[in-house]
Amino acid sequence: MNKGELVMNNLMQQGCPVLFGCGTVNQIGVEAKKLKITKALCVYDNTMKNTGTADRVIGCLTDEGIEVVSFDKVLPDPPEEICDEGAELGRKEKVDGVIAIGGGSTIDTAKAIDILLTNPGKIDDYFGHPFPSMPPNPILPLISIPTTSGTGSEVTFAGVITSNKAGGKRSVLATGHFAILDPELTVTAPxxxxxxxxxxxxxxxxxxxxxxxxxxxxxxxxxxxxxxxxxxxxxxxxxxxxxxxxxxxxxxxxxxxxxxxxxxxxxxxxxxxxxxxxxxxxxxxxxxxxxxxxxxxxxxxxxxxxxxxxxxxxxxxxxxxxxxxxxxxxxxxxxxxxxxxxxxxxxxxxxxxxxxxxxxxxxxxxxxxxxxxxxxxxxxxxxxxxxxxxxxxxxxxx
Ligand SMILES: [Zn+2]
Missing domain, CATH: 1.20.1090.10 (Dehydroquinate synthase-like - alpha domain)
Structure with missing residues (x-):
């Protein structure tokens, strides 16, 4: 294959839009409104809870009149049960959007939860190896707010979840609708x-x-x-x-x-x-x-x-x-x-x-x-x- 063919055969995907810069996290309420989110499931972990970052984001959302449901049980190398549990909460509360606040594990968990908010079953139904197929129904609006600099999950098309059956990592397909990348949020990372x-x-x-x-x-x-x-x-x-x-x-x-x-x-x-x-x-x-x-x-x-x-x-x-x-x-x-x-x-x-x-x-x-x-x-x-x-x-x- 020559270089020209390589260029022609590659999909130049653009991922999701990213608002980048110090202080941009304060825009979350406005951006969520643009995506017509009225009741958001905020997904995060203990660290985000303890550092006050989750509260800061939730405050910006409620200031814009957006209702918030919190799911704060994210774990590293996201276990599939946590995704199912978060989805159960989101389904019960009838949220119309998902906001991930945290590192790659949080964003990946939020992607998995979001798949289950518009598609039936458990997240195990949507695993595939090496690549899963696209879930039938599009996900609800998903905004990612990364607090570490590493995975790039805010712009990738997949979430990586730990599968019990496979005994290792499996992927699910979901791309976020918007991301806010505020470097100030990463200063607390040790x-x-x-x-x-x-x-x-x-x-x-x-x-x-x-x-x-x-x-x-x-x-x-x-x-x-x-x-x-x-x-x-x-x-x-x-x-x-x-x-x-x-x-x-x-x-x-x-x-x-x-x-x-x-x-x-x-x-x-x-x-x-x-x-x-x-x-x-x-x-x-x-x-x-x-x-x-x-x-x-x-x-x-x-x-x-x-x-x-x-x-x-x-x-x-x-x-x-x-x-x-x-x-x-x-x-x-x-x-x-x-x-x-x-x-x-x-x-x-x-x-x-x-x-x-x-x-x-x-x-x-x-x-x-x-x-x-x-x-x-x-x-x-x-x-x-x-x-x-x-x-x-x-x-x-x-
Ligand atoms: Zn990696």
Whole structure:
């Protein structure tokens, strides 16, 4: 396939409109009214309740005469029961819109709840792998207010939910109608959360550039996201109150989210999902950050020209005739240094032992279970290969 065909065959999706900037959260009432919301289900977690962010949003809504029903039971890696429970409340209260206040887990939970407000059954009925089909009825107006910078879920078309039956993550399809991205809301995120979510955004961008489904638009957005994160994520980690850093990181996360809507992530994310399912319970962004240096060495052999675009975004200034192996090594080392700089924890620091990994084929099999070869790779590699790669994740970053 030549470059021209690639451009012609890609859907340049624009996602949902985003109101971006400090203080924009105060517009929520006005924006909800524009979407004809009169009774909103506000979806959030304990942190949003305790920090007062949820109350601030609810105040802006009630000021505009909008009735509010609160659902404050969101949990990380959203369990399917929580989505069903939130939907039950929304159905009972006959809400006509949903507002997500929080990080990626909250936005994904809100997407799942919203599907069930216009469609029958439980959220398990709408899972699919690798991709579900679109629920028959369109969802109610959904506004997302992200409070971390990482998932880009405010602009993506899917929500990721933990399925009991599958024993891992499954997706549902729903795109929000509007998002308010106010960097001021991210200043309360502690350094570890800032680093993890920021690395999730980094991996979205960097896996997107090096994916089989990249396109010129997503590559431009993702390359810029990488540059912004390289410069500003360490600042945001060290000084959470630095609004310029928070703004640039929020922008990067949003750009990376738009990019993966079209080009998706790659098997760095599959490795992270597999480690979460079998190796260790840890934040998604932390595991993505650890998997990336191993992932990129594989991709450097498979598509050096794409990895070179990433190397340029990282400011590596490599020789144009560098070998794929040297290229992969250079990018991998740069990301390991970056992980160290912002305090990403290693598997060892999380209590994993090397002997828990070596020869454990179920870990490699979990990577394969997360795969869609149409999407990633037409030359499947066996479970042994991926088990060895997870051991490498342990070895190269201790
Ligand atoms: Zn991710």
């Amino acid at each position: 350094p570890s959360v800032t680093a993890q979510t920021g690395m999730d955004a980094f991996c979205h961008a960097a896996e997107n550039i090096t994916n089989v489904r990249d396109n010129p638009k997503s590559t431009v957005l993702a390359s810029h996201a990488v540059k912004l994160l390289l410069e500003w994520l360490p600042v945001a980690v060290k000084d959470g109150k630095n609004l310029e850093a928070r703004t640039q990181v929020a922008l990067a996360s949003n750009f990376a989210g738009i990019a993966i809507n079209e080009g998706w992530t790659s098997y760095g994310h599959c490795m992270a999902h597999a480690m979460a399912a079998t190796v260790v319970e840890a934040a998604h962004g932390n595991l993505c950050a650890l998997a990336f240096p191993v992932y990129i060495k594989i991709r450097a052999e498979e598509c050096p020209e794409k990895v070179m675009i990433l190397a340029d975004a990282l400011g590596l200034n490599l020789d144009k005739d560098v070998s794929p192996r040297e290229l992969g090594e250079a990018v991998s080392q740069r990301v390991i240094e970056f992980n160290r700089e912002i305090g990403v924890k290693s598997l060892k620091e999380m209590g994993v032992k090397r002997e828990d990994l070596e020869g454990h084929l179920e870990h490699g099999q979990a990577v394969l279970n997360d795969f869609n070869y149409e999407r990633y790779d037409r030359n499947p590699k066996p479970a042994e290969f991926w088990t060895d790669k997870i051991v490498e994740v342990f070895d190269i970053y201790q």
